[in-house]
Amino acid sequence: MKRTVFRNRWLPWALVAPQLAVTIVFFFWPAFDSVRLSLYRASPFGDRMIFVGTGNFERLLADPAYFRSIGTSFLFSALVTVVGLAVALLLASLANAKIRGLAIYRTLLLWPYGIAPAIAGVIWLFIFHPSFGVLPYVLSFVTAYQFNWFLKGWVALILIVVAAIWKQFGYNLAFYLAGLQAIPGSVLEAASVDGAGPIRRFFAITFPLLSPVTFFLFTLNMTFSFFETFGLVHAVTQGGPGDATSILVFRAWKDGFEGLQLGYSAAQSVILMLLVIALTAVQFRFAEKKVTY
Amino acid sequence: MASTSPVASAGAVATAELASRLPAARRRDLSGVIAHAILVASVFVLAFPLYYAFVISTQTLDEVTSLPPKLVPSTNLAQNYADAWARVKMGRLLLNSAIVALAVAVGKIAISLLSAFAIVYFNFRGKQFVFWTIFITLMMPVPVRIVSTYQVISVLGWIDTYWGLTVPLMASATGTFLFRQFFQTIPDSLAEAAQLDGAGPLRFLWSFLLPLSKANIAALFVILFVYGWNDYLWPLIVTNRPEMRTAVIGIDSLIPRTSQLPEWNVAMAAAMMVLLPPVVVIVVMQRWFVKGLIETEK
Numbered sequence: 001m002k003r004t005v006f007r008n009r010w011l012p013w014a015l016v017a018p019q020l021a022v023t024i025v026f027f028f029w030p031a032f033d034s035v036r037l038s039l040y041r042a043s044p045f046g047d048r049m050i051f052v053g054t055g056n057f058e059r060l061l062a063d064p065a066y067f068r069s070i071g072t073s074f075l076f077s078a079l080v081t082v083v084g085l086a087v088a089l090l091l092a093s094l095a096n097a098k099i100r101g102l103a104i105y106r107t108l109l110l111w112p113y114g115i116a117p118a119i120a121g122v123i124w125l126f127i128f129h130p131s132f133g134v135l136p137y138v139l140s141f142v143t144a145y146q147f148n149w150f151l152k153g154w155v156a157l158i159l160i161v162v163a164a165i166w167k168q169f170g171y172n173l174a175f176y177l178a179g180l181q182a183i184p185g186s187v188l189e190a191a192s193v194d195g196a197g198p199i200r201r202f203f204a205i206t207f208p209l210l211s212p213v214t215f216f217l218f219t220l221n222m223t224f225s226f227f228e229t230f231g232l233v234h235a236v237t238q239g240g241p242g243d244a245t246s247i248l249v250f251r252a253w254k255d256g257f258e259g260l261q262l263g264y265s266a267a268q269s270v271i272l273m274l275l276v277i278a279l280t281a282v283q284f285r286f287a288e289k290k291v292t293y
Numbered sequence: 294m295a296s297t298s299p300v301a302s303a304g305a306v307a308t309a310e311l312a313s314r315l316p317a318a319r320r321r322d323l324s325g326v327i328a329h330a331i332l333v334a335s336v337f338v339l340a341f342p343l344y345y346a347f348v349i350s351t352q353t354l355d356e357v358t359s360l361p362p363k364l365v366p367s368t369n370l371a372q373n374y375a376d377a378w379a380r381v382k383m384g385r386l387l388l389n390s391a392i393v394a395l396a397v398a399v400g401k402i403a404i405s406l407l408s409a410f411a412i413v414y415f416n417f418r419g420k421q422f423v424f425w426t427i428f429i430t431l432m433m434p435v436p437v438r439i440v441s442t443y444q445v446i447s448v449l450g451w452i453d454t455y456w457g458l459t460v461p462l463m464a465s466a467t468g469t470f471l472f473r474q475f476f477q478t479i480p481d482s483l484a485e486a487a488q489l490d491g492a493g494p495l496r497f498l499w500s501f502l503l504p505l506s507k508a509n510i511a512a513l514f515v516i517l518f519v520y521g522w523n524d525y526l527w528p529l530i531v532t533n534r535p536e537m538r539t540a541v542i543g544i545d546s547l548i549p550r551t552s553q554l555p556e557w558n559v560a561m562a563a564a565m566m567v568l569l570p571p572v573v574v575i576v577v578m579q580r581w582f583v584k585g586l587i588e589t590e591k
Contacts, residue, residue, distance in 0.1 A: 006414055006484075006493075007415075009417070011415070012411040013417065015407040015410055015411035015415075016427075018403075018408070019405065019469060020423060020426065022463050022464045025445065026442060026445065026460065026463075027438075029445055030438040031438055031441070034438050034440065037441060037444075094327060094328070094331050095328040095331040097324040098325070099325050105332045106579070106583075107576060109339065110576075111575055112343075112572075113582075114568070114572035114573075114574065116567070118525050118542070119523075119564050120342075122548055123342045123343070123346045125548070126346070126557050126560075126561070127342060131358070131555070132357060132360070133362070134345065134362045137362055170339050173335060216587070227435075227436045231526065231541065249436045249437075253530075257439075257440075257443075265440045269439065272436070272437040273433065276433060276434070276437060
């Protein structure tokens with residue numbers, strides 16, 4: 001808390017007014033409205049809203065497709081985050097040496113972050129294209145299996161996972177490299193003298209010391225894969241084939257804006273909000289307990 | 294970045310001492326070679342999809358659809374980019390994206406600076422209430438309340454307007470949080486000196502705080518510009534007229550679907566044009582980008 005403050009009765013309110021207005025109009029109003037809307041259903045002709053109480057939630061929780069979406073979302077986010085971070089950490093550990101030109105490498109690694117998920121998806125869509133793409137062509141020499149993501153749900157999922165990881169991978173690697181460079185070499189040398197092998201050294205020293213970086217990257221990648229990949233799904237797979245890539249945000253959008261089931265979509269928003277609150281709570285607990293700074 | 298920290302230089306000194314012993318030095322040479330090899334390989338693997346997209350954007354339709362895929366640039370570049378530009382009114386789309394990205398970045402920086410200044414440098418009734426009202430939004434990204442936010446926008450009559458495209462994206466506290474953290478690290482003596490000089494609060498904000506905040510403003514700018522340019526869900530919802538769409542969603546109609554002519558060369562030309570501005574911003578403002586990534590996620 002600052003000890004020196006300015007004295008004025010109305011100025012601070014004038015200063016916070018724009019932020020407060022935007023927050024109330026575009027955050028609190030919609031958030032409360034989501035809760036209200038989730039208790040209603042549009043009439044068959046769409047001309048009025050009928051109060052249904054917890055009807056939308058009961059319908060959601062009885063819908064196997066919704067549970068599939070929850071599964072798809074968590075699988076997708078887990079793959080993007082865990083695979084993306086594990087490979088980045090592995091490569092960064094192998095590349096952890098005092099070398100020249102790290103700044104240049106950093107530039108050459110960071111740029112894909114600027115590419116929109118939807119655009120990244122379009123590029124990978126073509127690389128995976130069953131007729132013209134380079135990847136199915138190369139794989140056709142290895143196996144007769146048809147990697148056609150138009151038909152096979154798991155290939156479609158891999159496609160959006162790869163596109164998402166591609167966008168995130170460079171900065172995961174850059175941050176791990178920076179984190180590793182900050183670990184004193186003397187610590188590892190001392191462990192080495194004590195007879196600890198490279199794998200033991202990694203798990204006993206390097207990995208714990210990197211936990212702040214891992215925590216930071218984990219949060220960043222989870223948020224990204226949960227909430228910023230809508231464009232990727234919309235532009236590339238449209239949630240398909242079937243509903244193999246219908247992540248939660250995509251389903252909420254589809255039911256609300258294509259299906260025009262506003263109450264049903266709002267109920268999904270409410271569940272998403274509860275999920276975010278729960279995840280944030282877990283994140284804070286985890287930050288307190290596990291991470292050594 | 295962390296590589297310049299005192300810890301790192303201490304580590305460098307320690308390893309330099311060890312390197313004076315010959316076998317260790319040889320091992321370090323080898324690890325240096327491996328490090329370069331891995332990093333070069335990573336850079337190339339990351340660059341390949343972009344290179345491939347560029348190559349496709351230079352080919353004719355026949356070349357795009359031929360097997361084996363051709364991985365070298367061809368001669369049809371100008372034609373493809375001209376086609377892509379004309380078919381979706383690319384000029385207008387890019388202009389919209391630029392307006393949205395700049396408005397989101399500048400607008401959010403401005404309102405965040407003002408509110409952070411009020412919260413740190415004033416004591417006023419209801420301050421706690423204001424603080425929590427603003428900071429609770431940190432937990433809630435836009436996608437979790439799409440239908441209701443859309444309804445708010447239609448009540449305001451903001452569908453198909455730049456207001457509707459930009460203002461709702463400013464409703465988050467990341468910027469306020471960042472500036473609040475930064476202002477708290479500024480010594481009290483600065484404000485005292487300013488007050489002794491007879492500077493009022495607004496003069497202090499403009500002449501003292503703003504110049505000190507340059508690096509933070511730049512960091513936030515990069516993150517917000519890229520976010521505004523690349524956002525997909527929101528412009529998809531609040532625009533219906535093609536001329537109000539942003540570039541990222543505007544090129545959706547160029548992506549060849551199953552029953553259409555596979556003009557991937559034109560689609561990739563469009564993709565290249567749309568992805569370039571945010572990538573350039575990141576490369577040019579790289580230092581602030583890294584700072585921004587770290588600060589806004591805290």
